[in-house]
Amino acid sequence: MGELSVNHLLGIKYITKEDVDLIFETADHFKEVINRPIKKVPSLRDITIANLFFENSTRTRLSFELAEKRLSADVVNFSAASSSVKKGETLIDTVNNILSMKVDMVVMRHPNPGAGVFLSQHVNASIVNAGDGAHEHPTQALLDSYSIREKLDEVAGKNVVIVGDILHSRVALSNIFALKLQGANVKVCGPKTLIPKHIEKLGVEVETNLRKALEWCDVANMLRVQNERMDISYFPTTREYVQQFGLNKNLLDSLDKEITIMHPGPINRGVEITSDVADSDHAIILDQVQNGVAVRMAVIYLLASKIKQ
Amino acid sequence: MSQKILLSAKEIEIILHRLACQLIENHQNFEETVLVGIQPRGIFLAERIQQILQNEYKIPEVKTGRLDITFYRDDFRRSEKPLEANKTKIDFLVEDKRVVFIDDVLYTGRSIRSALTAIQSFGRPKEIELLTLIDRRFSRHLPIQPDYNGRQVDAINEEKVKVNWVENAGEDCVYLVNK
Numbered sequence: 001m002g003e004l005s006v007n008h009l010l011g012i013k014y015i016t017k018e019d020v021d022l023i024f025e026t027a028d029h030f031k032e033v034i035n036r037p038i039k040k041v042p043s044l045r046d047i048t049i050a051n052l053f054f055e056n057s058t059r060t061r062l063s064f065e066l067a068e069k070r071l072s073a074d075v076v077n078f079s080a081a082s083s084s085v086k087k088g089e090t091l092i093d094t095v096n097n098i099l100s101m102k103v104d105m106v107v108m109r110h111p112n113p114g115a116g117v118f119l120s121q122h123v124n125a126s127i128v129n130a131g132d133g134a135h136e137h138p139t140q141a142l143l144d145s146y147s148i149r150e151k152l153d154e155v156a157g158k159n160v161v162i163v164g165d166i167l168h169s170r171v172a173l174s175n176i177f178a179l180k181l182q183g184a185n186v187k188v189c190g191p192k193t194l195i196p197k198h199i200e201k202l203g204v205e206v207e208t209n210l211r212k213a214l215e216w217c218d219v220a221n222m223l224r225v226q227n228e229r230m231d232i233s234y235f236p237t238t239r240e241y242v243q244q245f246g247l248n249k250n251l252l253d254s255l256d257k258e259i260t261i262m263h264p265g266p267i268n269r270g271v272e273i274t275s276d277v278a279d280s281d282h283a284i285i286l287d288q289v290q291n292g293v294a295v296r297m298a299v300i301y302l303l304a305s306k307i308k309q
Numbered sequence: 310m311s312q313k314i315l316l317s318a319k320e321i322e323i324i325l326h327r328l329a330c331q332l333i334e335n336h337q338n339f340e341e342t343v344l345v346g347i348q349p350r351g352i353f354l355a356e357r358i359q360q361i362l363q364n365e366y367k368i369p370e371v372k373t374g375r376l377d378i379t380f381y382r383d384d385f386r387r388s389e390k391p392l393e394a395n396k397t398k399i400d401f402l403v404e405d406k407r408v409v410f411i412d413d414v415l416y417t418g419r420s421i422r423s424a425l426t427a428i429q430s431f432g433r434p435k436e437i438e439l440l441t442l443i444d445r446r447f448s449r450h451l452p453i454q455p456d457y458n459g460r461q462v463d464a465i466n467e468e469k470v471k472v473n474w475v476e477n478a479g480e481d482c483v484y485l486v487n488k
Contacts, residue, residue, distance in 0.1 A: 037432060
């Protein structure tokens with residue numbers, strides 16, 4: 001077991017295949033740990049981590065906090081809604097104030113793309129990007145790949161389709177980087193208005209017919225329609241979106257093969273995916289959530305091991 | 310670098326049988342006892358002892374697990390090399406059991422200190438004992454001593470005790486290596 005090639009996890013595009021393998025191998029050990037009667041190890045007892053969430057999150061924030069606590073790190077939480085950011089403090093000032101209280105690592109979610117990279121250049125702490133605008137969400141992509149690896153043994157050579165709002169989705173971009181890095185074949189599927197121009201340059205194919213995409217794939221990752229990021233109307237009505245890009249039981253049953261269904265959450269039941277599909281055996285949505293804690297433990301552990309005494 | 314043989318395959322075999330007999334003396338039929346090999350190198354010794362107990366002394370079942378102590382070590386971020394984790398495989402409860410830790414070499418005692426913490430994640434054992442093949446006495450950092458011991462060795466810090474098993478190195482042999 002080696003060490004990561006990076007001191008921060010800012011995005012999948014900054015890490016290597018070896019890094020991904022190392023994270024997964026380490027996550028295997030932590031997955032065993034979190035299934036013990038006592039789900040805690042003392043590795044990070046001298047590390048303090050600040051979770052800075054400048055944007056709302058339930059799942060990611062809880063998952064990071066649990067991962068940190070199961071490694072015995074000290075954790076401080078911060079949300080922008082109740083902070084001095086409202087009084088006009090800059091990002092660097094906010095973070096430097098927190099770091100002066102001897103914090104070693106920062107997990108940050110921010111609405112602006114590149115916020116993590118910017119911060120890593122200006123402050124002296126390990127940064128983990130927990131989502132920066134429509135840019136990257138590396139730990140989500142890692143846990144998605146980890147879940148595919150767990151379900152189908154490997155990621156290389158698998159056909160994965162990412163369905164839905166690709167344009168506003170950091171999950172999509174990080175997943176494309178992660179899947180391509182591991183040798184999977186990737187298609188994106190959604191209304192043309194929600195697929196960024198020139199996305200083919202990332203090595204993915206575009207498919208606008210959901211049935212064709214599903215017939216091709218081993219895994220379908222259904223993304224949420226991010227209404228909160230839509231400044232204009234990208235499709236006529238939700239009803240029309242559901243008819244063309246919603247995944248339901250009839251459509252799934254009409255395929256002559258079994259596919260694995262993933263969703264990064266939160267689910268809009270009845271929009272991108274119907275309840276009977278989300279709750280079926282094909283869906284590994286709750287496995288993704290469990291794996292999220294193990295993968296985040298691995299990322300934090302490996303980054304912490306590079307923090308000098 | 311020079312090395313000399315501390316224990317040959319024949320000597321190791323005799324010692325393993327003696328250790329097995331000493332265990333039987335204290336644990337009889339092993340109904341309330343579990344063996345736990347400490348990763349990475351204690352697992353070979355643990356499995357050898359298990360086989361001898363089951364095959365040659367006809368003890369019906371000796372439960373044996375593997376414990377990885379990486380995440381419990383006290384040199385995280387202090388050691389120069391990255392710490393390498395191994396698999397933990399303990400598919401039984403240690404609650405109220407008599408646990409025997411098994412490791413190849415007892416040196417500073419720090420691994421065993423970590424193992425004492427790690428095993429608590431699997432319940433509260435009734436008691437914990439320690440079995441080692443080689444005890445490097447006079448080099449302990451902590452007040453930890455073996456209950457069952459293969460051979461005591463006086464080695465200086467510049468020397469290294471290397472234990473080879475058929476399973477990982479193709480031969481059973483213990484060397485004293487001069488770095």
